[in-house]
Amino acid sequence: AQSVTQLGSHVSVSEGALVLLRCNYSSSVPPYLFWYVQYPNQGLQLLLKYTTGATLVKGINGFEAEFKKSETSFHLTKPSAHMSDAAEYFCAVIKAGSQGNLIFGKGTKLSVKP
Amino acid sequence: DADVTQTPRNRITKTGKRIMLECSQTKGHDRMYWYRQDPGLGLRLIYYSFDVKDINKGEISDGYSVSRQAQAKFSLSLESAIPNQTALYFCATSDLGTSGRKETQYFGPGTRLLVL
16 A cells, blocks of 8 residues: 655754655555645645656755655755744655545654754 | 635534534635544545545545535535544645646645544
């Protein structure tokens, strides 16, 4: 069965430091992959997505992710963390055989220290 | 105005009560979804609908029902609420697009439900 694993339920970085949030997936078909962000008391907002083509995907707010088929990974990075990046981040994959249903990871809560 | 709205935003109810959570969208999307979010579990799909005549169960539909009253409205009901249905509930929409499987889902702000 398909699954999404996010390593680390909590990640803490200092302001200005590199942000790295890890996501590994399992899929028997070419995956469509998404990163969503949830700010406190808000719904989820799309950061970026990979469907086909270029494996390095750029998103909003300076985030990017690289699809690595050999490693079944889709890690999210940002070169320099900002206080406003503090939120919960979810990786998701389209369920194979569905018409767009998402399977979500359990989420990683990012804290940014001044 | 928000594209996807949910009412109420917060609700406290008692075990055994019937409650309805409502979702409306102005994006003109055909597809609508209901999820629940529990701490440490991510989001799990309850029901989804690809048009007003199409309703499908998700991975955790037991204890829930839905109604797609119009393209823009999708309601979630708990017929007899129980405490383990305490969670944050999200509605989402997506367009069919040229390839529906790749389309982005847009989420409402959520309804926080507490069942006592």
